Amino acid sequence: MNIFSLFFVSFLLSVVNAKTHTWYFQTTYVNANPDGCKEKQVVGFNNSWPLPVLRVKKGDRVQLYLNNGLPDRNTSLHFHGLFQHGTNQMDGPEMVTQCPIAPNDTMLYNFTVEDQAGTYWYHSHTKTQYGDGMRAAFIIEDEKYPFDFDEEVVLTVSENYHKTTFELMPSFLSRFNPTGAEPIPQNVLFNDSRNVTWNVEPNKTYFVRIINVGMFVSQYLFIEDHEFEVVEVDGVYVEKNTTQTLYITTAQRYGVLIKTKNSTDKNYAFMANMDATMLDVQPPALVTNSTNFMVYNKDKDLPKEYTVDDYNELDDFYLTTLNKTELYDDPDHTITIDVVMDNLDNGVNYAFFNETTYTPPKVPTLATVLSAGDMAANEQIYGSNTHTFVLNYGDTIDIVLNNKDTGKHPFHLHGHTFQLIERHAEVGEKEDPVLYDPSNHAPWPKHPMMRDTVFVEPHAYMVMRFKADNPGVWFFHCHIDWHLEQGLAIVLVEAPDHIQKDSRQALTDNYKQVCKNVGVPSDGNAAANSDDFLNLKGENVQEKNLPAGFTARGIVALVFSAIAAVLGLIAISIYGMAEISNVEERVARDLDIDLTDESSSAVENVREPSEGAVSLK
Template structure:
């Protein structure tokens, strides 16, 4: 199956054509009516499965808006069996933290049969995406690009046309089947489920019609759950001009890497002749996988089609050492925004993957595995008065950090994942982008702020909202807390979100109370779902410092246990059980034989026969059974 991809200018007609229901697109207002339901899809032509669609369709519509627009998204949850939510990934939600979307953080999950409206103003241009932020749900299909156009785009005079290109991994099983199998005593090492396929624009064998001698802007988005993706265009160079909504000085690249949730816009100038068509490839980063199934094709291929009458060639097989992906740390923002000053607050987070006392694998920042609280954290902010400045009210297991307005905050992440092969983590901050001021290579150990070689920060750091941490290394991120709200910081590998690799930034909570409100329809969905919407993390509205009953992660293992130890203990227990079963079987065999012997003796006595003869014969039978 080949699907032609046309360019996507921002017009009402094309918005309608791509399935978005636009009720109004005038006076800077764009309205989407999204009826979220189950549909069926088979994007890899290998397995048809239930998939989450919008307005009865999948793939989902690409959302479009312009800087300054008011966007209204009316959501009607008709899934029937699951709550849901929408997060508009990368949008700052300035002044509208209630519209950010993570369930039990900035809202309650929308129950089946309920409706809720997201209403916010676009303040930034660039390439983004929207997805569910509830129940690990977006790999089931609830995700698509979101494009914000900008009349002041610095490269607009060089671009003839635009294309939107999503890359993703795809699973045949639903998340509500996979998650319990993954976080399970039978998987103590925490091996993540490996996807069944790679997709381009939610399909395979994608074709893009191009014309000679033109420059195209490709807006690329990794909407996958797990796999980072290498992307390259055969016979064409790429010029990077944007990452995660931040315009950059043009940077030439022959291959780029997009971690889960990252975006990158590149310009490609086509050749002047139409003598051939050219393959482009998205290749999943298989180093993330604990095992590679024999039937997995980790590449997805598309074609730049100059002439539809000519064949689409097979892609050239390339080894990893034939070219390297571009290092995004070296990018320079167009605005040349300088390095922020020394931090007012430093948050150090050590990534750990381990097993808790229930024998299941979890993810931790330090010793805390995030657990959603009884009251959405934003609602705790709005209902605790001056105590909102006290991190205790948010519950230990939301892993909260209270930030003061306009502080410079530094986040240091050290990777103690323990897996030198598959320990990459794409970390994402809601409500902000950040300056990426340091990143080590693999196996560099922890960050040391007294080491001058590690603190030689660039004068103009690159910025983005999702940044990849390498195995056994570190990253250092810096941002200004100038956007009051409740914002998550988490790894964007969905399996690690499900395991608890999340922290909560509660930014200027008293300012939130003064300047923001929770819409009534948001409160109504909490009521419909039976979720408390006031008080501390434990829903206590009387004694805000009493956290009795707050949700917690399972208790830790006794000291000395490790995931490897759990595996050994599991197999030891299995061996012991098998041994006990064998002993019991033999014991029952002995008892049966002894009972038979006694019965033969009784019969012999009755018949006046010699017991010795019977004993000798029967003893031989017992010995045969035992031997």
């Protein structure tokens, strides 16, 4: 057992201050078989996976020491949905608020949960690492809930790939995938497993905290002959709303009450169905509808698969906050951004807000704020490819997001909840995108729904409103991690003068040492220039634009024409005119060329595990 495992065990066994939670975790590779079909390598803590559910109470302090035990990867940690008032450097996204944690290095995440309660989660914010298992629930318990229940249950949903995201990434961000088709998952998971059994008792009310910890697909959730009574979304209490189906995108959370029946003469199916419309291709072998079991009586048969003709899911737009927060005043500043997926000169498909695909700076943006002095209010110093906006303290901000893409996207704002004041309905793929028109829009609600992660429909738009009352550097990005890796993000530098004046925001010695150990400066502009903050020479920039007239379809034709030509020439030169079977495959193998597109090829046959159903806890 390593030293961090010993520390972890000793702290679990010791009596600690009830309001201070100290955890020692080391990231380690673990072999696991989440769907019962194929073993793979995941990222765990202290040689264990899944990661533990962390619980605190409002007002508690967190001291989490994260040691990177991965020999070949950096890491980081984000507490999703937490405001981090005055502790922006603990927010987690690398090169935004912190430096990556190098192998064998340790970072202390030290903050107080001041004024939040509800359902949250924590995950790596390094590349697509949380898609390989580095994620779990983070629960902030309330002293008094505004609803009654008998028992609490935590449920995570996600998708599962039989390869690691590290293995999938080269073929995803590749000129051989010019349309940007996302890798297709093999299964969906319930609490990191499948065919899960939830043993319930009659005449009870269960408070179920549901979190989509996946990195790609949304899911429909429904229970045979039962209903969900929604009472919380993303840590915000809402007026009760009853529905038979929940639609939950990646990173969203729902708190629901589920009331059990008085009879124990039957068991029921708890279904999770992948939103297959998000897949570019749906292989025939892919099982999208996953069956889990709500068990009243262990002596009765387990239920069969349950399907519905029409999901008729809850539209979260119409939820109302329990405290009836009114629509904020008209905006002081409006940020208008258009979602576009397109190719650059290297043939790779990228994601853009307007014409910028997010490219990380050479210094974390928060470190730039703290070292820039009076220049911190100048957006230019944060880099030409980080798409950074400087906001004034106390202003009301509108983010108008026009989705010119044919896919659905869930967007998350760090450090805030926002009001969703308009969301246009889906527009067909063959129709032109409908863009926001400030002079012709739907009436805005008096009491808008508020949460930190919302989705925009294909070819449509949405408008989000929030108050810039939390000084810090906050990431706004698509929470489909494939799309974040393609660059679908902007950065909000909120009240930089307030950040500099707040002594709590000063970079800790540990922070600076983490930067030093990974070889990243902790001061200077986006180009790591600390002498002239307006000199961005040497900054990281995106690839050059394609020559005029090139399209993704043209790139596909060009790529495969080139492959065919190369293979043909090599085949002739090497094998002459001999009759050799499978010559293309042989030559491709010799050249280490993959003729199959990982993202669109049919997945292997998946099967239902026959025994060993996992209990829902």
